[in-house]
Amino acid sequence: MSTPTESTPIAPVADAEPTGGFRALVGRNVRQSGMLVALLIAVVFFQLTTGGVMLKSLNVTNIFLQNGYILVMALGMLLIIVIGNIDLSVGSVAGFLGAVAAILMVKVGLDPILAVLLTLVAGGVIGVWQGFWVAYLRVPSFIVTLAGMLLFRGATLWILGGQPVGPFAESFRAISSGFIPEVIGTFGDPFGGAEIALLTVGKWALVIPLGGGPLNLTTLLLGAVLSAVLVLLTWRARAEQVKYGFSVPSLRQFWLRNALVIVGIMFVAYRLAGYKGLPMVALIAFILIAFYMFLTTRTVLGRRIYAVGGNAKAAMLSGVNSKRMVFLTFVNMGVLAALGGLIISARLNSATPNSGYGFELDIIAATFVGGASAYGGVGTVAGTVIGALFFGVLNIGMGTMSIPIDYQFAIKALVLLVAVYFDVRSKNKEG
C-alpha cells in the first residue's frame, strides 16, 4: 500500500546547527534574554553615572530589601497574566492584609507566627472571592479586580480607622529587614580596597570597587551551592535533550553560559556577604522562585494554566477544567498578596492606610517587561524575576542619582513602553 504523501517535503529544521563561541551564544539567546541584556545595561549605566555606588554591597542588598515584595507578588501576577487575566487589586489587597496582620499582632496581641498564618489564610479567602467572580460568574477580571482595588482600599481605611498601626515585634520585622543567621562565621575580605576597572568613557569610569565589611561565609556558601545546583540541573537537562536527538548548544556554549551565570550569582553573593549576608526576604523570594519555576515547567497544573492561557477553548475541549484553573490562579495570587502585605508592613514597621498604594502597577509592569504576553499563554518565571530586578535597579539607581520623583515616573513609563515594544518586535520577527 502506498502512502501518497511521501513526496510532500518535510519542512526544514528551524534550529540552527549547534555552533560554538561567544558570538553564537549571544546570537542564539539575545531574543530570549533581551531583558537580561537590558538589565545589565541598566546596571552598567548606573554604575557609571553614580560613580561606582550602584554595585556597592549596601545597594545590592537594598535591591532585594526594597523590591522583595514586588518579586513575590509578580510571581502570582505571572500566573494570572499567563492564563489571560489581570489583577489590579494586588496593591490594595496587600495593603489590607498588611493592616489585618498589624491589628492581629498589635491590637489583638496574637503571636506573630499565628498572625502570619491567619493573614495568609485571609489572602487565600480574598483570592477565593475574586476568583469566584472571575472564573464562575464570568465577570471580566479587569472589572472584578478594579472593584477589588476600591473595596480593599476602603477596607484598609476602615479597619485601621485612618491611623497607622505599629510597631511590631522584632521577630516579625525580621521577614523584611532580617538576614539569615551567620552559622559559619565571617572572614576579612581578601579583595578589600581593590577595584575592577572595566572601562573608562571620558569622565565616567566603569569601576567596580571591591571590599566592604567582613564577608559572611554562609551567604557565600549558599551562592556556591546554588551555582552548583544550577549547573547540575542544566547539565542533566542538556543530557536529556541529547538523548532524544534534539539540537543543543555546543559544550563550549554550555560552559560559557554557565560560567556567566556562576559569575553573576557569585558576584551577588559576594556583595550580599560583604554587608550583612543574605536578607530573609531574598531567601523567601528565592524559595518561591524555585517553587514557581518547578510549577510552571514541570507540573500538570502549570501545563494546564499555560494551555488555558494559550487557547482556552481548546484546553477546555481537551478536558482541562479551565474555570478551576482560573480560580486557582486567583487564590494563589491572594496568598502571595498576603505575603507581600506582610513584607511591606514589616518593612515600614507599621501598617498605614496608604501602604501598597499603586504597587499593582509596578508588579504588572515587572511581569510584562519580563516577557509575559498580554494575550495570555506566554511568560516565564525567569523573565518575571528579571523584570522585577530591572525595576528594582531602576528605582535604586535613580534614587542614588537623586533624580526627582516626577522624572522617575516618566522614565519608568518610557522604559515600560520601550521594553515591551522590543519584545513585541522580536516576537513578530520570530513568527
Add this chain to the structure above:
Amino acid sequence: MSDVLLEMRGITKEFPGVKALKEVSFSVRPGEIHALVGENGAGKSTLMKVVSGVYPTGSYEGQFFFKGEECHFHNIRESEQKGIVIIHQELALVPHLSITENIFLANEQATRGVINWSKSHAKAIELLKKVGLHETPDTKISHLGVGKQQLVEIAKALSKNVELLILDEPTSSLNENDSQALLQLLREFRSNGIACVLISHKLKEVESVADTITVLRDGAVIESLDATTGDVTEDRIIRGMVGRDMTHRYPPREPNIGEVLLEVKNWKVRHPVYDDRMVINDVSINVRAGEVVGIAGLMGAGRTEFAMSVFGRSWGHFVSGQVLKHGEEIDVSTIPKAVANGLAYATEDRKTYGLVLMNDVKTNVTMANLPGVSNRGVLIPPKEITVANEYRKALNIKTPSVKQITVNLSGGNQQKVVLSKWLFANPDVLILDEPTRGIDVGAKYEIYTIINRLVAEGKAIIIISSELPEVLGVSDRIYVMAAGRIAAEMPAAEATQESIMKAIMRLARAGAEEVLL
C-alpha cells in the same frame, strides 16, 4: 488591453529556511475562472498573497503585471485599488457589526468623516442582490451562517470594483447547496468579465467550474490544464498534484463489527442563547465496536452541536437524554467525565478548538492525557517526548521535531496532532468532526488509514462530514441528520448521495408542514 489580465514571471518567495515558491510563472486571462490546485504547502496561498500585496514588494523575487502594468504593492490596500481582491479562507468579517458596516469597512460611504447611512444601505442592498443574499443589510454578521457570511465577503469585494477576485478555499466550510450557489455566482461574474482565481481542494468543483487549472507542487508550477474541453478529470488533476496515480481514494477495510458500544438515546438540547429553539430534537444513535458510523447532513443540521453536547455538554442547554456504554448508563455531564468514560471528540475547527497553536507538538499531543506523562502531578519530560515521537511516527506527522510549534505545521499535520492527542487519551469511542476539512488528498488518505487502524483495534468511530463522498467512502453505516433530527439511517453499502439528499429533503418538507399545521 491585452488578453492577459494578470501575468506573473519567475516569482520566488523564501521563508527562513524554506523556498515556498520557485520561479513560478502564472497568468490569468480576463473573465476566466482559473483554479489553482495543489497539496497543502504547495504554495497556492503564498502565490496569491504575493499578488494581493500581503507580502509586500521586495519580500519576493520576480515581477508581475496587472493589466499590462507592473505592480509593486506594499499592502492590500494598494492591490484593492487596482481591482484585485482576495477573500481568505478565514473570513475577515467583524461579527458584531451589520452587513452594511462590514461591506464598507475601511471604505465607508462618508462625507467629511460622517457616514451617509442611507447611501450605504442602498448600496449594500444592491450588492446583496448581486450576490443573491436575501437578508436585510442591518443584520449582524454573527446571525448569519458561514455560507451567507461568504456571500457578504463577496459583496464586499464587489463594492471595491473588483476585476480579479481571489478566493482561498471558499467552499471548505459550506454545504453542498451553498457551494453550488457560490460556484453559480462565480459563473455569473465570469459572464460579467470578472476574472477569478479559485484555490480549492474540492476537485469536483474545480472540474465543473474552472476554465483553466494550474497545478502547483512543492512551490513550482507542474502544469496548466485547459479545462474548457471537458476531458480533464478529477483523477487527472490528482495525478498532477501528487505526482502519480491514486488508485483508491479510500483505503479498503475488512469490516469486523462487534457489539453495540455506545448508545445515545432521545437526546434533546436547546440553543444556548435562544432558549425556545430545540436544536437537537430527540436524537438516538448507536455505534458498535469496530464500526465507522457516518453522520451526514447539511450545515446547520445540528451534527456538531449534537456531538459537542454529548461530549461533556460542551454545547447548548442539555434538556434530556441518556448515554449508554455497553448497555450501562454513563455520566458525560462534563468533559473530564466524558473523557474518563472513554469518549473523545476531535473538533471541526482545529485552530480554534483543537490546538494551542503557540505550543509545540508534544505539548499538544499530551494535553488531553497529562496524567499519562506525569507522576503525582509532576511531568516526566522524557516520557512526554517518547509519547509524542511515537505518535509522530505512527501517524506520519511531518515536523522537524516534536518541539516544533504547531502553528508552523500544515493543515493535514495539524489535524494529525489533534488526532494524536485523542489517541493518546485512549478513548473507546472517537467522534471525528470534519476530520479532513481543508487538507490535501494525500493527508486525507492517511487519515482514513488511521481510522481503519482504529476500528481494527475494536474502537468505535463516529465521523461527521459535509462531504457526501467521504461519508459514503469511509462509513459502515450512515445516519442522516436534518433540522436537529435523525432523518434516516442506512447501511453505507446501500446509500448514495441521492438517497441521502432525499432523506434530508423529506424531513425538511415534513418540518415545514408541521409548522403550517
